[in-house]
Amino acid sequence: MEKKYIGLVLLISVFIGCDQEKTAEPQPDLKVKVVQPIQEDIIIEKDFVAQVYGYRDVSVRARNEGFLEAQTFQEGGFVKKGQQLYKIDxxxxxxxxxxxxxxxxxxxxxxQRAISDLNRIEPLAKINAVSQKELDAAKAESKALEALVNSSKANLNISNLRLSYASIQSPVDGVVGKTLVQVGEFIGRATDNKILTTVSVIDSIRVEFFITENDYLAFSKRSQENQSKLLELPLRLVLSDGSVFSELGKIKFINREVDNITGAILVQAIFPNKKHLIKPGQFARARLGVSELSNALLIPKRCVSEVQGNFSVFKINQANRAEKTRINIKEKYKDFYVVSNLKPEDKILYEGLQMVKDSVKVNPELVEFKSQFLTK
Structure with missing residues (x-):
């Protein structure tokens, strides 16, 4: 019995020893993906809330009083200059x-009667058959009636012009908006000469936004450094869905003064819009380059962790160990951060941030970060 007990103890000890040997086997290094910082010249851009207008937004009003007999256009359709829009009685x-x-x-x-009288009197006046007074009166009568004829012609022209205004026409080629009056309505009163509709020229669009005084100074300094004009700086338009409009815009003018209440300056820009994708009234963001950075060091935003305003990354050292490194962020650029205390040859943890801890040994795989934006 005692021998059986001793044998059982020895057997258990062997099993325990084997299990400890298995536990002591070294674990394989954690496979992670890393990237290296990108170094390039970039333009730091800033977005401004913008309002979109037609290149020209022309209000249509009646030039005569009268009852509206007909509306002759399709709301939202394209109209040509001179095309009839409304018809007044x-x-x-x-x-x-x-x-x-x-x-x-x-x-x-x-x-004609006065001219005939004058033609009859003039020969008689030469032979003194009539007095000079009668001749002068005939001449005056003829001139007065000639002036009256000219006045009547002017009145007839005005009447014909007013008659032509009974047909209200489009002042420009463009897209016509919603009608604001209905057939049968009396329109054109001097005290209530309201807008009937609006026609917008949208082959190009106007975009208006406000910039701060500091931004204006930054733009001015940039244009002076590049020996370029401020009005020639390229401008992009970011739509409400986050997409970037394909056409580049140009600043048309910058207002002459800074608003003394808001400290902002009005800027107006023009964008081509041949496909009529952009409509007046849309809200968008005007994206303008604020400053240029040479040899900026960029790392993807997803590599960075933030705790209470402190930013850090895991840098993989030569021994393939992860080192938590605090970084200094200078700017945001698209889906990158611009940093100042890393080197282009550093390897930065890209995937696996939640699994890696400080000083953990890893098996790094160098990959190329593909930005969703086109870098310069």
């Missing part, structure tokens, strides 16, 4: 034209 205007024509004819008849 023209009957009173036609009556005014007829009245002006009749008045002109009467005055022409009276002028």
């Amino acid at each position: 023209a009957e009173p205007l036609r009556e005014a034209v007829i009245k002006a024509e009749n008045q002109l004819e009467r005055n022409k008849v009276n002028l």
Whole structure:
């Protein structure tokens, strides 16, 4: 019995020893992906909240009073300059034209009579058959009626012009908006000459935004350093879905003054918009280069950890051990940080931040970071 017990103890000891040997086997190093900082010249950009307008937004108003008889355009459609948009009741205007024509004819008849009288009196005055006073009166009558005829012609022209205004036409080629009046409505009162609709030229668009005085000074310094004009700096437009508009814009003008309340300056830019993708009234972000950095050192944002405002990365040393290293961030650039205390040859942990601890030995695999943006 005692021998059996001793044998059992020895057997258990052998099993325990074997298990300890298995536990003591070295674990393989953790496989991680690392990147190296990128060094290049970059332009630091800044976004500004912007409002989009048509290159020209022309309000359409009635130039005559009257009842609206017809709307002759499709809301939201494209219209040509001179195309009819609305039609006003023209009957009173036609009556005014007829009245002006009749008045002109009467005055022409009276002028012909006066000219005939003058032609008859002039020969008689030469032989003293009539007095000089009668001759002067005939000449005055002829001139007065000639002036009256000219006045009647002007009145007829005005009446015809007013009649033409019964057809309200598009002032420009562009996209017409929603109608603000309805057929049957009386429009064109001097006290209530409201906008009927708006036609926008959108082959190009205007973008307006405000910049601070400090930003303006930074832009000015950059343009002076590059010997370029401030108005020639390229501008991008970021749409509401985060996409970047394909066309580059140019600053058209910078307002002459700084608002003394907000400390901001109005900037207006022009963007090509041949496909009519951008519509007036949209909100967007104007993206403008603030400053240039030469040989900037960039690391992907996903490599960086932040704790209470302190930023750090895991740097892999020559012994393939992860070292937690605090970094100094100078700027944000697209999906990178611009840092100042790393070297281009450093290996920075890219994937596996949650699994790696300080001083842990790793098996690094160098990969290339593919930015979702196009770097310069």
